[in-house]
Amino acid sequence: MYHPVRDCITSLFLPHGFPDSVSDDYLEYQLWDTLQAFSSSVTGSLATHALLRGSGVGDSSATVTAATITWILRDGTGMVGRILFAWMKGCRLDCDAKRWRLFADVLNDLAMFIEILAPVFPSCFTLTVCTAGVCKCIVGVAGGATRAALTVHQARRDNMADVCAKDGSQETLVNLAGLLVSLLLVPLVSDSLWGTHLLFLVLTGLHLYANYRAVRSVVMETLNQSRLAIVLEHFLLEGQILRPAQANHKEPLFPGLGSQVSVDVGVSLNAVVSSVSQLNLLQKGNDCRYLLGWRRDTGGLAVVLHRGAGSADVIRSVVHAEILNRKTSCSDPARYSILAETHRQVSRMFPDFCHGLRASGWVTDRNLLDSDDWRANWDINKGL
Structure with missing residues (x-):
């Protein structure tokens, strides 16, 4: 039977030929991956709010130059960390894609936790932000490489590009939903340090659980x-x-x-x-x-x-x-x-x-x- 709405959603967010064009574990993995991406998007908004506050947004005594230098140092140390991690562990990412995928998500949560704590210790703000930046760049290498390895596993009709593109569409939709929820939640907890930390812990717990279930659902035949x-x-x-x-x-x-x-x-x-x-x-x-x-x-x-x-x-x-x-x-x-x-x-x-x-x-x-x-x-x- 023809279902125009369902067929439209399928063509927008699922690879062509689904489910025959992907591995049997594709749908379960994507559902859990969607949940973890949503929770990560909201916690990312909390971390961004903390970084902006720590950089002096809203503080008349803060200078644009100081904030710019902090951001430059953060990006620079992150780039060095990215290069070193790829050199040290790049060849291992294919062999243990599931383990490194989970590692990347745990490290990402740790990086956002460091960013949320950064304004609490203003004297160490630059050092804290740079540490978080290094962690996030390592996450970018490990997460991106293992995502590619999992895409190779999921694509069963030489359709890796299509699977990757639809994964990007799913992630964009989830991030958009996360931004809308963040617009509601962040103003409610922005003035409460304990409220921010409590919301972060709840979302992080959800994020880690969803990541574990997503990785555990993958069945690799190699x-x-x-x-x-x-x-x-x-x-x-x-x-x-x-x-x-x-x-x-x-x-x-x-x-x-x-x-x-x-x-x-x-x-x-x-x-x-x-x-x-x-x-x-x-x-x-x-x-x-x-x-x-x-x-x-x-x-x-x-x-x-x-x-x-x-x-x-x-x-x-x-x-x-x-x-x-x-x-x-x-x-x-x-x-x-x-x-x-x-x-x-x-x-x-x-x-x-x-x-x-x-x-x-x-x-x-x-x-x-x-x-x-x-x-x-x-x-x-x-x-x-």
Whole structure:
């Protein structure tokens, strides 16, 4: 049946071909994302009000020059923070998009809280504003990059631009609604410090909850280290492969949580091997396109990839690292014999594991295992 109003709203705010043109988790994610954007818009108005008051708006003794200098310092420190954060964490944002998305929203709330507190400490106003500016610029990098990663996941018909554009339309509408509500609420609490803080806490609680639900609703079919560790653990215990929805539901969303092994994938051969004899030990029993060993500098597990290694080889190397980590440590004198033993174990179980991944809906022709670009060349058959 033709519904002109519904069809008009759908064409304005949802991607063409919805729901078939997007992932199954699209609608639930967007609903929670809309709620968090609305609460963030209102708290942003509170923060802006506090910054303007702290800058001297309404104060006859304040000068335009002082306010301009404060804003310049705020923008400048934020730009430096943006560059440094992108340099330090840029390659990790794709691998843990959901975790960094939630991190960005928590940091954004912290930045607005700092801005609201800024007028309370006028002697430290510039320092406080600059700190908040750095936080917000980091939010811009982390939030924007992870939003792009989630858009790639949601777009199922090579329609990433359309999904991104409609997301922008939704956000614009929500921000407009937030501005209208702010026009009503901000004058009511503008003269009350406690009222401002109470409203901020209520909206921040709503914002964080909506963000958590939004991120938790995302079901990604590509494997990162957290999801691979969860799937592998269940396979070793139960002999079954978890489906993407089951593993994503168990994926930790906060830093420091999760039991995945720390392994550097795609390091240079020199980072692991110092002699020909050591190379022979790593190749013993090894018939695959990677060398698993221990870094010479830190002692942590690391993987050297063969120049012919594909996505399945990368997944296998991390699976091997997870299994090896359960059986040995970097100081174990028998670690090389245990390494050869685990090579045989992985050779037996990985074909069934990889087939189960594909049958359960996981994508194996690409991954999010944070592999570096180093590649080496050696005789694969030497370990046979």
